[in-house]
Amino acid sequence: MSNDVRVNWAGNLTYSAGAVARPSTPQELSELVAGADRVKALGSRHSFCDVADTTGTHVLLDAYDDGRPAVAVDPGSGVASLRAGLLYGQAGAALLDQGRALRTMASLPHISLAGAVATATHGSGDTNGCLARDVVGVEIVTADGGTRTFRRGDADFPGAVVALGALGVVTRVEMATDPAFEVSQDVVVDLPWEALLGDLDAVTGAAYSVSAFTLWGEDTVSQVWLKSRAGDAAHSYGADAAGVSRWSAREVLLDLGARDAPGPMHPLAGEDPAASTVQGGVAGPAHERLPHFRAEHKPSTGAELQSEYLVPRERAADAIEAMRGLGAAVRPLLFASEIRTVAGDDLWLSPFDGDTLALHFTWKPHADAVRAVLHDLEDALLPLGARPHWGKIFVASPRDVAAMFPRFADFAALADRLDPHGKFRGGYVTEILSA
Template identity: 45%
Template sequence: MDKDEEVHVRNWSGTYEYRAQSVEAPTTVEEVQALVARSPRIRALGTRHSFNDLADTDGVLVTTTEIAPEFAIDEERRVVTIGAGTRYAAVATWLTEQGWALHNMGSLPHISVGGAISTGTHGSGDLNGNLSSAVRGLQLVGPDGDLRWVRHGDPDFAGSVVALGLLGVLVRLELAIEPTYLVRQDVYKGLPWATLLADVPAVTSAGYSVSVFTDWVTDPIGQVWVKRRLATADEPVPDELAGAQRDPGNASQILESEDDNTTQQGVAGAWSAHLPHFRIESTPSNGDEIQTEYFVAHADAAAALAAVRELGPDIAPHLLITELRTIAADDLWMSTAYGRDSLAIHFTFKNDTAAVEALCPRIEAALEPFAPRPHWGKVNTVAPEVLASRYPRFADFADLVRRVDPDGKFVGRSTAGLLAAAVSA
């Protein structure tokens, strides 16, 4: 891509324009290796679903999304090997055809696996780890262009999964798989705010994966989407959830159009067709939106939600929707769920940069008592030194980065400040 073209490269929603000198899309791993070896500064770019400058660099951006998908299952180890640029939609479709499954999916199945893994992107479920927790091995192109595997059990593994692109260009992954399973999705309406705040776990544990949608001011809360893992397609489900009633139809338009939403009418089907919010076969249009998201300990969920709700009248005019989800704790050093079961408080804002930049500090101040960790790929105003303090293994991660990439080839705009915070700590 030449200079005249690359200046127009933006993220998925069109709200961020990349400033790299060029954006390259090699079609083989060998081409990635050659590009990395000859580039003084380089960063990996996924399907561009980040809303900030995390992936950006003053040098070269490289995407592996143009490398032909490759799939291989090791049934004995129960892992699938895939290309990092492959989208979850492709992986899920192929695995389902083979009789296998992943433990979880994000709401949008069209994101690249490598990008989601590197930023700690998640699905939902009290007992479900984020998407990164399924990783059993990573193949990276290092600063000299050489390939190396880091696998579960290796000393650096826990620091190498959610690595923000700082350890090299991720080209292949091994993910844990399990036999395919059925999921049914139901929508409940009429959940009172007081009921949710009185017992958050009673709601979030109602299914395998639960999402609560709110605008922070309407009471009762808009909708609760409950995805249940079933043994048989005709397994009964309750018509009531904490005072909310099950709606037999699809939800009203929360995500794009109803045609883009996965089936919500209590019909059981393959995990791949029901765990995401969006249909695999219907790629949503670019969203004219800005996203931000904060993770707090699940134990602090009620207090954190009550604190943010105080800002509801100021948030609502700029909001498209908020989604609340839960994620199980993991041991991945830079994961937003490291060491604590978490509640994710997600905001999809209207495309108004000034309004979002004004609201973020206020939301962050309300959540400050709960040590919120912002999503690595979404808009926030938390200072790098504060971010660093919220990750118990941050100093170890910074040491790992300096060991693997001593010349800082993979350090970008925002990650430079993050690593500098480790030095000054």
């Protein structure tokens, strides 16, 4: 995991930027953006492709202070105004101090709010949308150095949230939150494939957030992580007519043929489970359980590549069977693969316009071999309606990807209107807006 801001988090991509700036005040940021020919915000550098690249100046907001609290909650609505450069783990801890919690989180808390929102990054759960779905307002410094805020209800709001950094530098996000809640996490192993495919709803609906891990060549699903929200019977499979849970999430999976994990687990074989969030059914604050990894530890393995494809939920069984058929090709290149579910939203560039099955791949750092196998993988998944994650590695052409989003032309028009000279373009954003 690299700390060099000239390269991305995994070290597989060197950025094209000629300079890096860390404005500390709104005036500094405004003057920088207005005076630049090419400029783009850079978050926690967790994208594995060049979606955040620029040939001009990269702007980091880790020292930015607009004079407002970094985290402020409206007591009436529960909406939190958050500095965009905060990491999700930082935001979760600060919200807990105010009695609130993020509704969902990604698998690692080390990613920035703005970057995760801009790329439709997500966690898991049948009723949990991507992180951007909970955004109700976004503040952006636009090409002329001015500030514009889009809020839910505005005509262009659905295009301004998952925006790939193409509209400007996001300085704050406003997010819906819940009263603080606790989550307990259990891990089971060796769930039979027949159980997963025979009743996918039972597995993914067993807990508030469910993640299954596989290498696609095993006789069983190697691990299933179950994150149960305290007191939330609505996400307990086997509830009675009054909504009272008869079984715990762990019991549901054991009944389907899984076994209890022998001890704390890491999603990647051979990695230290001390980096994983607390397991064994011990309840704790949501921001310390919903991710897979602890904020104070290195997430995943570091030197890796990642891909992800988002498949309409109604084609889930077809997608899983297709991947099992590709097991021999993908398994030698994998550290791990994760199966998750995500609820739909109305954002123009979100790949979740309906309930979705997410197939995530953490690859060994063999770029040429991974890209070669991605052609076979996309040949199998794209005809099922799969879309790639904006921040991961994929091989579909920009023209083909643009065609996957019914509102892409509207987004391109919005980008042209707010940034007529392409100041915020670069890397993949240039490619897809030119497709």
